[in-house]
Amino acid sequence: xxxxxxxxxxxxxxxxxxxxxxxxxxxxxxxxxxxxxxxxxxxxxxxxxxxxxxxxxxxxxxxxxxxxxxxxxxxxxxxxxxxxxxxxxxxxxxxxxxxxxxxxxxxxxxxxxxxxxxxxxxxxxxxxxxxxxxxxxxxxxxxxxxxxxxxxxxxxxxxxxxxxxxxxxxxxxxxxxxxxxxxxxxxxxxxxxxxxxxxxxxxxxxxxxxxxxxxxxxxxxxxxxxxxxxxxxxxxxxxxxxxxxxxxxxxxxxxxxxxxxxxxxxxxxxxxxxxxxxxxxxxxxxxxxxxxxxxxxxxxxxxxxxx
Amino acid sequence: xxxxxxxxxxxxxxxxxxxxxxxxxxxxxxxxxxxxxxxxxxxxxxxxxxxxxxxxxxxxxxxxxxxxxxxxxxxxxxxxxxxxxxxxxxxxxxxxxxxxxxxxxxxxxxxxxxxxxxxxxxxxxxxxxxxxxxxxxxxxxxxxxxxxxxxxxxxxxxxxxxxxxxxxxxxxxxxxxxxxxxxxxxxxxxxxxxxxxxxxxxxxxxxxxxxxxxxxxxxxxxxxxxxxxxxxxxxxxxxxxxxxxxxxxxxxxxxxxxxxxxxxxxxxxxxxxxxxxxxxxxxxxxxxxxx
Numbered sequence: 257x258x259x260x261x262x263x264x265x266x267x268x269x270x271x272x273x274x275x276x277x278x279x280x281x282x283x284x285x286x287x288x289x290x291x292x293x294x295x296x297x298x299x300x301x302x303x304x305x306x307x308x309x310x311x312x313x314x315x316x317x318x319x320x321x322x323x324x325x326x327x328x329x330x331x332x333x334x335x336x337x338x339x340x341x342x343x344x345x346x347x348x349x350x351x352x353x354x355x356x357x358x359x360x361x362x363x364x365x366x367x368x369x370x371x372x373x374x375x376x377x378x379x380x381x382x383x384x385x386x387x388x389x390x391x392x393x394x395x396x397x398x399x400x401x402x403x404x405x406x407x408x409x410x411x412x413x414x415x416x417x418x419x420x421x422x423x424x425x426x427x428x429x430x431x432x433x434x435x436x437x438x439x440x441x442x443x444x445x446x447x448x449x450x451x452x453x454x455x456x457x458x459x460x461x462x463x464x465x466x467x468x469x470x471x472x473x474x475x476x477x478x479x480x481x482x483x484x485x486x487x488x489x490x491x492x493x494x495x496x497x498x499x500x501x502x503x504x505x506x507x508x509x510x511x512x513x514x515x516x517x518x519x520x521x522x523x524x525x526x527x528x529x530x531x532x533x534x535x536x537x538x539x540x541x542x543x544x545x546x547x548x549x550x551x552x553x554x555x556x557x558x559x560x561x562x563x
Numbered sequence: 564x565x566x567x568x569x570x571x572x573x574x575x576x577x578x579x580x581x582x583x584x585x586x587x588x589x590x591x592x593x594x595x596x597x598x599x600x601x602x603x604x605x606x607x608x609x610x611x612x613x614x615x616x617x618x619x620x621x622x623x624x625x626x627x628x629x630x631x632x633x634x635x636x637x638x639x640x641x642x643x644x645x646x647x648x649x650x651x652x653x654x655x656x657x658x659x660x661x662x663x664x665x666x667x668x669x670x671x672x673x674x675x676x677x678x679x680x681x682x683x684x685x686x687x688x689x690x691x692x693x694x695x696x697x698x699x700x701x702x703x704x705x706x707x708x709x710x711x712x713x714x715x716x717x718x719x720x721x722x723x724x725x726x727x728x729x730x731x732x733x734x735x736x737x738x739x740x741x742x743x744x745x746x747x748x749x750x751x752x753x754x755x756x757x758x759x760x761x762x763x764x765x766x767x768x769x770x771x772x773x774x775x776x777x778x779x780x781x782x783x784x785x786x787x788x789x790x791x792x793x794x795x796x797x798x799x800x801x802x803x804x805x806x807x808x809x810x811x812x813x814x815x816x817x818x819x820x821x822x823x824x825x826x827x828x829x830x831x832x833x834x835x836x837x838x839x840x841x842x843x844x845x846x847x848x849x850x851x852x853x854x
Binding site: 280283284286287288290291294295369372373374375376377379380381382383384559561562 | 615665
């Protein structure tokens with residue numbers, strides 16, 4: 257991955273070919289997204305590396321399983337060699353890595369450009385603060401979920417292919433491996449989970465991190481963590497309640513109906529109905545808070561210079 | 564239409580007044596040097612012109628209000644705010660791609676033409692480039708944009724003399740034409756003296772001198788006075804006097820050339836000397852200011 261300018265997953269290689277298709281008002285936005293991916297290559301390199309390590313682990317596991325088979329064919333080879341727990345664990349890890357780099361990115365996005373003074377360069381070009389901040393929000397909200405989904409699905413398919421190769425000639429019917437695998441079923445759920453939870457549900461968290469990133473004179477991590485911490489403490493001392501803490505917890509863990517990968521496999525069909533998710537008032541409250549934080553962020557970027 | 568038109572421009576940070584009622588007017592097609600000591604308000608003035616900071620008073624740049632119409636204004640205005648603001652993680656080629664992507668008036672082949680004269684390779688990361696090469700890259704990007712106003716804030720700070728000379732040479736030969744306007748601030752006045760069409764001194768948030776180079780030449784004269792004539796020369800009320808090897812140099816404002824010729828060699832003062840005279844007087848230190 258040493259050629260980032262034309263090897264970014266999720267984007268067509270050869271920018272010149274793609275550019276005319278983008279309408280002129282979208283061009284600054286499109287290029288702002290691309291430049292974020294040039295700067296923060298960790299956004300796709302980290303999930304890719306996680307996927308590579310997981311594939312290696314699964315490969316070792318399958319080889320060991322085959323060696324221990326001793327010619328006795330299991331009744332359900334798909335469950336024995338590539339159980340859906342493997343896919344889910346791998347996907348959860350890749351998604352978790354994506355989430356972490358997304359959070360790291362969001363906190364650094366507006367702080368980094370002030371720290372290295374490059375904000376003076378960005379501001380010398382006809383890209384509005386609105387466009388710049390929206391592009392930076394789009395990264396954790398849309399780009400990272402889509403990238404991690406693509407990587408997780410690709411990793412799942414490669415897992416199946418590696419499993420097939422390892423089990424060739426072992427007597428296990430390969431086609432059974434593919435048809436009985438719950439993989440494709442689970443993949444849909446990942447996508448749903450990534451876009452809704454990692455995207456929309458987390459929106460106020462991203463909004464808060466962007467605001468801190470745009471404002472903080474130094475040490476954005478401290479400024480991001482300290483205020484919620486203090487609010488929880490003050491609430492506990494003054495009223496002996498823990499609403500703030502509960503709210504923050506719910507924000508991070510996701511709404512009860514979201515279909516987290518862990519509990520979802522039991523009742524996939526029900527969880528896939530977005531009705532539950534979109535009727536959750538917490539989602540809309542969160543989005544409203546995110547919008548306010550975003551307005552503040554755009555305003556701050558207008559006023560703040562390099563540090 | 565004037566390129567920049569400011570009336571009563573004010574800006575203060577708490578109790579510190581950075582701009583104290585600045586009036587200035589820059590016509591199109593001029594190269595203006597804005598010169599002032601540290602903390603005089605140069606950068607604040609530029610930031611106001613570029614819509615980077617809010618201000619009080621009236622300000623129009625290319626007919627627009629830079630604070631409220633900044634997004635449209637930046638299509639016609641370019642600036643190099645400082646050396647080394649190009650993002651260090653970027654590759655040279657990415658910088659070209661990005662500017663080509665977002666700027667409707669950017670001519671990529673032109674920028675590549677400028678770069679081919681330098682040793683900048685497209686694959687190279689900006690952090691691997693020397694300070695001089697980064698400046699060359701930034702200048703190549705900016706010169707390939709068909710802008711109407713170019714603002715340069717200390718564009719050559721920290722560069723060696725070869726780069727500095729090259730910088731202004733290419734600006735003049737490859738970029739400037741009578742339809743563009745350039746506003747430049749620098750401490751290295753001597754190097755831009757021959758480039759400027761206008762000069763402005765700023766001190767304590769106020770414009771203390773504002774004239775074209777022709778006006779400057781006809782208005783200010785410097786005389787190398789022989790020792791025996793110093794008293795006579797002083798009677799003509801020089802605005803500044805300094806000692807050099809073999810005599811005194813006196814600077815006069817609006818004094819007849821013939822009259823001065825009788826006292827010694829008459830010449831047009833360097834901007835640096837005029838600066839020391841004007842700003843030095845202002846700060847109440849008529850003589851012996853840093854040379």
